[in-house]
Structure formats: C-alpha cells, structure tokens
Amino acid sequence: MLKVSEVQAGYGAINVLWGVSLDFPLGRLTAIIGPNGAGKTTLLRAIMGLIPVQRGEVVLDGFPLTGRNTWEMAALGIAMIPEGRMIFRDMTVEENLAMGAFPKPHRPALARNLERVYGLFPRLKERRRQAAGSLSGGEAQMLAMGRGLMSEPRVLLIDEPSLGLAPVMVQEIFAILRDLKEQGVTIVLVEQNTHMALSVADGVYLMRSGKVLMSERAQQVDVERLHDLYFAREAA
Ligand SMILES: Nc1ncnc2c1ncn2[C@@H]1O[C@H](COP(=O)(O)OP(=O)(O)OP(=O)(O)O)[C@@H](O)[C@H]1O
Numbered sequence: 001m002l003k004v005s006e007v008q009a010g011y012g013a014i015n016v017l018w019g020v021s022l023d024f025p026l027g028r029l030t031a032i033i034g035p036n037g038a039g040k041t042t043l044l045r046a047i048m049g050l051i052p053v054q055r056g057e058v059v060l061d062g063f064p065l066t067g068r069n070t071w072e073m074a075a076l077g078i079a080m081i082p083e084g085r086m087i088f089r090d091m092t093v094e095e096n097l098a099m100g101a102f103p104k105p106h107r108p109a110l111a112r113n114l115e116r117v118y119g120l121f122p123r124l125k126e127r128r129r130q131a132a133g134s135l136s137g138g139e140a141q142m143l144a145m146g147r148g149l150m151s152e153p154r155v156l157l158i159d160e161p162s163l164g165l166a167p168v169m170v171q172e173i174f175a176i177l178r179d180l181k182e183q184g185v186t187i188v189l190v191e192q193n194t195h196m197a198l199s200v201a202d203g204v205y206l207m208r209s210g211k212v213l214m215s216e217r218a219q220q221v222d223v224e225r226l227h228d229l230y231f232a233r234e235a236a
C-alpha cells in the first residue's frame with residue numbers, strides 16, 4: 001500500500017495541500033479527479049520528493065518516502081509520468097526510452113525493457129529512429145508512458161495522460177493502463193476525464209482547493225454528487 005497521510009505541501013510560502021490523506025492499494029488503479037488548480041499535480045510532486053512535504057508522511061509498504069530524493073524513487077520502484085509529457089524533442093524515440101533506464105541498476109535490463117515497451121506500443125517501435133519532436137500528441141504520450149515503464153516500476157504515477165488527445169487515442173492509452181493493471185502495477189491516475197477515469201479505476205478520490213472532498217470505490221460513485229462537488233455546487 002502506498003499511503004499518503006495528512007500531507008501538507010506547496011511552493012515556498014504558498015501552501016497548496018492542506019493535510020490530504022489518500023490510500024493507494026497495491027495492484028489497484030486509483031484515480032484522482034478534480035478541477036484545475038486542485039493540487040493534483042502538486043500531490044504527485046510531493047510523493048516523488050520533487051517538493052518538500054511540510055507535514056504528514058508518505059509511506060510505501062511501511063517504508064517512509066518522505067524526505068527521500070527524487071532520484072531514489074526509481075530504485076524504490078516508483079515512476080512518474082509528468083503532465084505535459086516532457087520528452088526530449090531532439091532525441092530519437094529510442095534514445096528517450098533509454099533515458100528511462102538511465103539509473104545504473106536498470107541498465108542491464110535495457111534491451112529486455114525496450115522489447116517490453118515496444119510490445120505494448122508497436123507504434124513506438126515503428127518510429128524508434130524518428131526524432132521525438134516529430135511525434136503526434138498521442139504518440140508523444142505513449143513515449144512518455146514507455147519511458148516511465150523502462151525502470152519496471154511497481155508503482156506508476158500518471159498525470160493527465162488523456163489531455164489534448166483525440167478520443168480514439170484516449171481509448172488506446174486507457175487500454176494500456178488496463179494492461180498494466182493486469183500485470184500487477186499499482187497505478188495512481190490523475191485525470192480530468194471523469195467518465196474514462198471511472199471506467200478503469202478501482203477507487204476514486206476527488207480533490208478541490210488542496211483538500212480531499214470524496215473517497216469512494218469506483219463502482220459506487222454517485223456521478224451526480226461527484227459533479228456537484230467537482231463544480232462546487234455544494235458547500236464543501
Ligand atoms: N511551481 C509553482 N509555484 C507556485 N505555485 C504553484 C506552482 N505550481 C503550481 N502552483 C499552484 O498550486 C496550485 C495547485 O496546482 P496543481 O498544478 O497542483 O493543480 P492541478 O490540480 O494539477 O491542476 P490542473 O488540473 O490544472 O493540472 C495552483 O493554484 C497553482 O497555481
């Protein structure tokens with residue numbers, strides 16, 4: 001279990017997360033939804049150690065992550081696929097993937113993991129020698145996901161993978177998420193597309209204004225109430 005307890009974090013003097021607690025059971029897909037500025041990306045950054053946790057803690061299987069460096073996360077089995085993809089445009093597809101296996105412990109498995117990623121994303125294999133900057137939006141998202149998988153993470157944090165993609169591409173990305181879940185990967189999915197998020201998730205959290213407003217099993221979510229909270233039609 002990846003457990004976030006009472007976490008308070010932000011940027012310098014600006015606090016964003018106000019004591020949020022979320023549980024991410026192993027082997028499950030947990031979705032975090034919420035409007036712009038809710039603090040979803042900030043939460044992922046706090047888990048990854050990209051910003052300091054001011055109060056509270058993050059624990060993976062009883063092992064505290066709080067206070068660890070971001071570069072230790074790959075060795076601990078955690079990878080993040082950031083919002084906006086952040087691929088290296090001037091490098092080829094394959095060079096971008098190799099960057100995902102850059103930490104030394106992952107280098108011996110490079111060839112095996114490349115084959116695994118190409119198996120999941122045949123389009124990337126076809127375009128392996130192409131500059132990443134020439135990929136379509138959906139292909140760039142596949143590349144970002146593929147790179148995240150190169151370190152064989154047990155826990156994958158994904159920030160808005162469907163953003164700006166055509167519906168057919170969104171379907172493809174979500175099919176891959178389902179595959180990964182079947183392979184036992186623990187997935188934390190930040191997603192604005194409530195409908196798609198509910199279709200794959202086991203559990204759902206709704207965040208707004210740096211707080212968790214709702215926590216529910218995906219099958220039991222009352223979509224009407226979710227949307228009321230999402231759009232602040234109900235006092236929080
Ligand atoms: N580097 C930063 N410095 C200062 N404030 C920031 C920084 N990054 C984000 N914020 C602020 O923190 C708040 C939460 O932002 P965050 O990116 O976590 O929201 P989000 O839920 O991911 O939103 P979106 O759905 O738009 O991606 C916002 O008010 C934002 O302006």
Ligand SMILES: [Mg+2]
Nearest residue numbers: 040041042083
């Ligand atoms: Mg965000």
